Amino acid sequence: MNTDVYKESPVVHQPAFIDGHSVEIPILKVLQQDGTVYEGAELPEIDQESATKIYKTLAFHRVLDERMVASQRQGRLSFYMTALGEEAASVGGAAGLKPQDMIMAQYREQGALMYRGFSLENFMNQMFSNEKDLGKGRQMPIHYGSRELNYMTISSPLATQIPQATGYAYGQKLQGLDAVTICYFGEGAASEGDFHAGLNMAAVHRAPVIFFCRNNGYAISTPADEQYAGNGIASRGVGYGIKTIRIDGNDILAVLKATQDARTYALAENKPVLIEAMSYRLGAHSTSDDPSGYRTREEEAKWQAHDPILRMKNWMLANKWWDEAQETTLFDKLREEVLAAVKVAEKIDKPPVEDLITDVYDEPPTLLKAQLAELKVHIKKYPEAYPFTAGRIK
Amino acid sequence: MAQMNLLHAINNALDIAMTENERAVCFGEDVGHFGGVFRATSGLQEKFGKLRCFNTPLVEQGVIGFANGLAAQGSVPIAEIQFADYIFPAFDQIVNESAKFRYRSGNEFDVGNLTIRTPYGGGIAGGLYHSQSPEAYFAHTPGLKVVVPRNPYQAKGLLLASIRDKNPVIFFEPKRLYRASVGEVPLEDYQLPLGKAEIVTPGSDITLLAWGAQMEIIEKAAEMAAADGISCEIIDLRTILPWDIETVVNSVTKTGRLVVSQEAPLTAGFASEIAATIQKECFLHLESPIARICGMDTPYPLSLEKEYVADHLKVYEAIKHSINY
Numbered sequence: 231m232n233t234d235v236y237k238e239s240p241v242v243h244q245p246a247f248i249d250g251h252s253v254e255i256p257i258l259k260v261l262q263q264d265g266t267v268y269e270g271a272e273l274p275e276i277d278q279e280s281a282t283k284i285y286k287t288l289a290f291h292r293v294l295d296e297r298m299v300a301s302q303r304q305g306r307l308s309f310y311m312t313a314l315g316e317e318a319a320s321v322g323g324a325a326g327l328k329p330q331d332m333i334m335a336q337y338r339e340q341g342a343l344m345y346r347g348f349s350l351e352n353f354m355n356q357m358f359s360n361e362k363d364l365g366k367g368r369q370m371p372i373h374y375g376s377r378e379l380n381y382m383t384i385s386s387p388l389a390t391q392i393p394q395a396t397g398y399a400y401g402q403k404l405q406g407l408d409a410v411t412i413c414y415f416g417e418g419a420a421s422e423g424d425f426h427a428g429l430n431m432a433a434v435h436r437a438p439v440i441f442f443c444r445n446n447g448y449a450i451s452t453p454a455d456e457q458y459a460g461n462g463i464a465s466r467g468v469g470y471g472i473k474t475i476r477i478d479g480n481d482i483l484a485v486l487k488a489t490q491d492a493r494t495y496a497l498a499e500n501k502p503v504l505i506e507a508m509s510y511r512l513g514a515h516s517t518s519d520d521p522s523g524y525r526t527r528e529e530e531a532k533w534q535a536h537d538p539i540l541r542m543k544n545w546m547l548a549n550k551w552w553d554e555a556q557e558t559t560l561f562d563k564l565r566e567e568v569l570a571a572v573k574v575a576e577k578i579d580k581p582p583v584e585d586l587i588t589d590v591y592d593e594p595p596t597l598l599k600a601q602l603a604e605l606k607v608h609i610k611k612y613p614e615a616y617p618f619t620a621g622r623i624k
Numbered sequence: 625m626a627q628m629n630l631l632h633a634i635n636n637a638l639d640i641a642m643t644e645n646e647r648a649v650c651f652g653e654d655v656g657h658f659g660g661v662f663r664a665t666s667g668l669q670e671k672f673g674k675l676r677c678f679n680t681p682l683v684e685q686g687v688i689g690f691a692n693g694l695a696a697q698g699s700v701p702i703a704e705i706q707f708a709d710y711i712f713p714a715f716d717q718i719v720n721e722s723a724k725f726r727y728r729s730g731n732e733f734d735v736g737n738l739t740i741r742t743p744y745g746g747g748i749a750g751g752l753y754h755s756q757s758p759e760a761y762f763a764h765t766p767g768l769k770v771v772v773p774r775n776p777y778q779a780k781g782l783l784l785a786s787i788r789d790k791n792p793v794i795f796f797e798p799k800r801l802y803r804a805s806v807g808e809v810p811l812e813d814y815q816l817p818l819g820k821a822e823i824v825t826p827g828s829d830i831t832l833l834a835w836g837a838q839m840e841i842i843e844k845a846a847e848m849a850a851a852d853g854i855s856c857e858i859i860d861l862r863t864i865l866p867w868d869i870e871t872v873v874n875s876v877t878k879t880g881r882l883v884v885s886q887e888a889p890l891t892a893g894f895a896s897e898i899a900a901t902i903q904k905e906c907f908l909h910l911e912s913p914i915a916r917i918c919g920m921d922t923p924y925p926l927s928l929e930k931e932y933v934a935d936h937l938k939v940y941e942a943i944k945h946s947i948n949y
């Protein structure tokens with residue numbers, strides 16, 4: 231047994247309980263809301279071109295979220311989740327990585343996928359569960375995934391991706407790849423057992439994984455102060471022996487800086503990093519939720535003043551990398567494009583009935599083939615009851 | 625009597641249980657102030673205080689582990705798992721702990737006061753992870769009771785019985801019916817028996833058996849069959865474990881035919897257990913093979929949900945097939 235850890239402890243002879251809040255955790259802030267950089271702040275690697283790409287991704291994110299909530303209200307879409315007010319966490323995180331790095335997200339990180347270049351059509355096809363969806367129309371809206379873009383398909387059961395990210399990163403290390411894994415999760419999901427399993431194994435087995443916690447203050451209706459009693463999620467990283475940083479999640483430059491540095495460190499040392507990004511879920515949990523049942527308008531208004539997209543815009547304007555005319559043109563164009571894409575995607579056919587039995591295994595077993603054959607006979611008998619598939623059965 | 629939907633009936637049962645016993649405690653994710661994502665615990669925190677109705681951190685294994693400890697101590701935990709699809713992190717606590725607490729200690733300790741409520745089932749465009757019917761996993765675990773109500777009246781009476789029962793009970797609530805199913809429910813306290821099936825409609829030609837939301841489906845199929853002159857005896861199993869073999873045996877002995885229908889996939893579902901037992905008990909009375917009309921052996925789909933489910937048309941076809949065998 232390695233007893234070095236005990237040797238490091240100073241010996242005392244009076245009981246000395248350590249206070250549960252004794253770990254002090256600073257918060258990294260680079261950019262102020264008015265667009266000026268804090269004095270002495272260390273900037274991430276960024277130039278006009280990369281900044282413009284980030285900003286355009288943020289704009290696309292905002293517009294897509296707005297439009298899809300509207301589509302859901304009009305009854306065109308069954309379900310949606312926005313990331314209103316916390317877009318910087320996912321977009322900035324992806325921007326701080328390389329395309330070969332794996333992204334394992336929770337569900338509110340569509341921004342990372344946008345940054346990687348997932349097309350508007352792909353977003354739409356997934357949300358409308360049509361036959362062009364990469365996921366074959368099998369999961370609820372917003373459960374995106376793309377092998378090409380190294381974005382692991384979303385799974386609804388919370389926190390399951392956390393120990394998986396550790397394993398994925400360990401595999402990257404074994405192969406000696408120039409690649410890390412970033413794992414996103416909410417402060418609520420961090421209560422699950424899988425969180426603890428994932429962080430501990432990453433520390434013990436030295437996996438190059440960046441754990442990125444979006445602490446947005448709520449898990450559906452449960453406020454963070456009913457979720458945990460410690461100093462946020464960051465204090466837990468320290469407990470597992472993981473290098474940890476807390477940042478302002480609405481500060482795109484802080485997100486970018488922390489992720490860039492975390493990547494360098496994870497790769498060089500083969501060790502995990504924990505980033506806790508402090509933010510606020512400005513929107514409802516999902517389109518099935520109404521926050522007025524558990525929080526006040528005043529509280530929301532307070533956070534509206536910390537809009538991460540406006541903050542970046544102010545910085546871009548101050549740098550003369552962007553102007554109001556470009557702003558108007560961009561948003562108008564995005565709105566038109568999204569609207570047009572909705573109209574196309576909602577008219578595309580549902581997946582064929584054969585898709586019911588594929589991918590359960592690599593090859594459908596005999597019993598499943600028999601079940602499909604029986605189903606087809608049944609559908610032909612009652613075609614009006616199965617309008618999406620009846621006409622297409624051979 | 626009052627008109628209630630299934631959620632109101634559950635809320636009303638919880639209110640009665642918490643009023644009657646001050647050691648009864650309701651908790652789970654978003655269960656406190658907000659009253660749960662489906663609002664089944666609405667108003668309970670206001671009425672009984674934060675010590676007896678509260679939000680837990682987001683950890684199902686914690687929710688049930690905590691509930692096991694609370695029950696062992698003699699309190700009456702009523703734990704909510706937000707969706708049955710998310711019960712699996714708590715599988716160890718339920719299967720290895722709740723179910724075996726009494727047996728392994730020689731009855732020194734038990735968690736008989738425990739009730740776990742959880743919404744289950746499909747038909748809400750929920751896809752893989754908001755549609756599952758996992759009752760069979762738990763039916764495979766001696767020591768648990770597994771209960772599924774079909775309407776508001778049943779929900780209130782069965783939930784009160786589950787809370788008062790001296791064994792750990794998993795109470796699966798058909799979420800598709802939460803608001804859709806409305807009926808007359810007595811305001812006063814009453815209980816319906818666990819372990820007893822109910823003959824909902826007597827009939828003579830064939831027995832139809834289901835539980836929970838699937839009851840609506842077999843009733844609709846029975847209406848279609850009635851138009852063909854077929855008389856269906858419709859049974860609601862109500863308790864999956866331990867199940868009421870006698871009622872089903874008596875019915876099948878009379879009709880000679882059985883169709884069992886469940887939402888869950890066919891293979892190793894509870895319908896299979898029923899079919900095996902009934903073919904043994906009623907072998908010489910059977911006029912046709914027992915039919916199981918179930919979900920397909922795949923994860924629960926989204927866009928092809930209509931095709932996948934065991935709907936009334938598939939049950940109707942099975943009835944005709946059995947009669948014409």
Ligand SMILES: Cc1ncc(C[n+]2csc(CCOP(=O)(O)OP(=O)(O)O)c2C)c(N)n1
Pocket residue numbers: 338386387388415416417418419420444446448449450511515653682684706710713
């Ligand atoms: C294992 C599991 N339990 C419960 C849920 C239901 N659920 C979905 S999202 C959510 C809250 C998650 O909160 P958080 O992790 O803080 O992420 P946020 O929604 O704030 O982005 C809950 C309870 C689930 N999906 N999986």
Ligand SMILES: [Mg+2]
Pocket residue numbers: 416417418444445446447448449450511
């Ligand atoms: Mg959260």
